[in-house]
Amino acid sequence: MERRLTWINLFMGLLIMMLGFSCQEEQPSPPNIVFIFSDELQFEDLGCYGGSIPTPNIDRLAAEGLRFTKAYTVASMCTPSRYALLTGQYPGRCAHPAFLEDTSAEAPYNVGWNSFLDENTYTIPRMLSGQGYLTGMAGKWHLGPHYDSVEAEVAGLKNLDTPEADATLRRFQRWCQEAVRKGGGFDVVNSVMYSNFDGFPAEQLHYHHFPWITAGAISFLEKAAVSEKPFFLMVTPTSLHGPHHVAGLNRDYQYTPGGRRPEVRAYNLDTKALWQVVDTMASPMAHRTAGLAFLDHQVGQILELLEQKGLEEETLIVFVPDHNTEPAKATCYEKGIHIPMIVRWPGQVPAGATTDARVQLTDWMGTLAEIVGAPPASPDSKSFLTVLKEPETEGRTYTFAESGYTRSVSDGRYKYIAFRYPDSLLQQMKNGTLEYAPNVFGQYWQGQSIIAARFYPHYFDANQLYDLENDPYEQYNLANDPAYADALARMKTTLQRHLSDFQRPFPMAYDAFRDGEAFGRLKKATLRLDPNSIPWYKRDWGEIEWPPPTKH
Incomplete structure (x- = not known):
């Protein structure tokens, strides 16, 4: 009886080993x-x-x-988008000394070509x-x-x-x-x-x-x-x-x-x-x-x-x-x-497929971490491995973006953009030290900003709300339209929640000076800058039609 049990135990051990090897063989190799x-x-x-x-x-x-x-x-x-891809974090979380020194400790981060690794x-x-x-x-x-x-x-x-x-x-x-x-x-x-x-x-x-x-x-x-x-x-x-x-x-x-x-x-x-x-x-x-x-x-x-x-x-x-x-x-x-x-x-990914799932560059770190079995990455990074394998799966509910002193959130239908100057720039505009409205980077001259301010009529508005379904080129700001008050409140709350754990504050409140005639005159001074004075603008772009005559 004892010998029989020994053979049974040996047989069961071999069977378990074989099953173990079989399971291991079924595990896909990392790509x-x-x-x-x-x-x-x-x-x-x-x-x-x-x-x-x-x-x-x-x-x-x-x-x-x-x-x-x-x-x-x-x-x-270039710089902040590459930072976001490689780190899985928003550029506003950059800890490089050059980034932290670019604005005062009390001001919002100035997200530009400064988020280094x-x-x-x-x-x-x-x-x-x-x-x-x-x-x-x-x-x-x-x-x-x-x-x-x-x-x-x-x-x-x-x-x-x-x-x-x-x-x-x-x-x-x-x-x-x-x-x-x-x-x-x-x-x-x-x-x-x-x-x-x-x-x-x-x-x-x-x-x-x-x-x-x-x-x-x-x-x-x-x-x-x-x-x-x-x-x-x-x-x-x-x-x-x-x-x-x-x-x-x-x-x-x-x-x-x-x-x-x-x-x-x-x-x-x-x-x-x-x-x-x-x-x-x-x-x-x-x-x-x-x-x-x-x-x-x-x-x-x-x-x-x-x-x-x-x-x-x-x-x-x-x-x-x-x-x-x-x-x-x-x-x-x-x-x-x-x-x-x-x-x-x-x-793994179906050939010739298309997906409408909303994803961000930050999400690649989380996705790759899940693919290779690495520990969870940045909380800013949401894996979309399921979308890769099942393209009809939904992606993010909200996407976020940063540029200079602007932050944005979108749910696919509505887009909210907040533009908040640091107090130092506001004071200079109020006391006449600045005779222009700074762009989103707090500057007077910056090529892309000169172009954008020409084609987006609400570029300088502190609060901007766009209905992307009916206004895909973001020409009509609905932030002051009572009919969209609920959408505005929801998007502002979502953005505020998103920014709440960043090291430096980004205020949702803004100075009423932004709505007055004095600021309006400063905007006009900045809008006198001509994109055609930018050396590469006409050469590389010619005449931009915006909104375009037809949807792409």
Whole structure:
């Protein structure tokens, strides 16, 4: 009897082990993750959203994945939108000294190009590294201040075709790579631009360099393909931001911000053929056509490499820009914060699907945390993994945004924007020290603000309420209409609750001076600023029609 029990026990133990192994085998492996985080796109730029300029590789992502119609950034500027994506937090929570010093301790945060990262910031790469991922980055950073001494040496270069120039550029690139590794928490950083190409210290390189960025991305993927770890790659192209994309045609791409690199020319597209297409176009259309050609070509090369390495079926790909474009860049208006987004994840995300679920860039950290089994991330980040797998699932009830001294909340039907000056600026306007109404950043001159104030008639209003269903271009402020008092109260309460745990206060009350004639005269002084005086405005945009003659 005792021997029989021994055999039964042994059999049961083996059965439990087999069942255990079976359960383990059924657990899906963590996916590789590629984020293609482009720079400044509108829906009509992409063929899969109805655009007229060919984007076949991006359209392929949409055909094989999920296309979002209600995705939002939380700040329609490069730096804070990138901060939000990488941290899962609103930019107003940034703890970097440069951000905290930008406004007084008693004033609301001034959210602009100032929400930087450092080695103390918890980011998506740091989270994924903790889950065994190899992490990498290539492209535009724009999340840290410039302070390296070699930058002045780069600015002084006259001839790039010398050993001295090559050594200087390589040294500056190593400094940039190290700064991004520390700030973002990446394992590998290749081909990194610290800000925009037209802000690079050496004027000879003030043009977009897609082949160099692509080479950096491909180099990481080649390394990741032979690693036993899953990988995360963040590629940040510079399209369609300035400088003018046609200026990048017919360049010798061996000269890069990282020194002389002849091998990167292999990643270029056929610029001669592209030049024949854009040569007769007006400047704004040529800019967008060339930029989208470079961008789409880069996406195609990344897809091709993943296929060559047999990685396409196990890789989650996200294509999304940091924000939308003029006339609402650097504002909380829909045109600035409403963004296209595509997710391709074979076997997990249905192909060719569309979702109307409302999501924000902050939500990617929570979503990735759920996918890889990481601890819960920032409370600002709400996972939408269910939406990825079941596109008909609802997303957020409310979306939020920040820009300068404005904050907004929307439920999809109504949008409320609060614009609150710090007391110091109000006093200067009242006593006549300021002879103009500052823009949302507390300034007189700022390009995007000059444009937005021209096209949004209630830009300077302290309280703004818009019915997005009937007024999608936000031209009619309903905040003072008694018929919408309940909607206004609900949205104000929601925004106040959202902001209640931020370190510095954002007042819902406002000074009656904002409603008077004196402030009206100051507004007129600011509105005399002409967008056509902005060097890149006519060149890159031409005549903006807003509201547009037809809905897109």
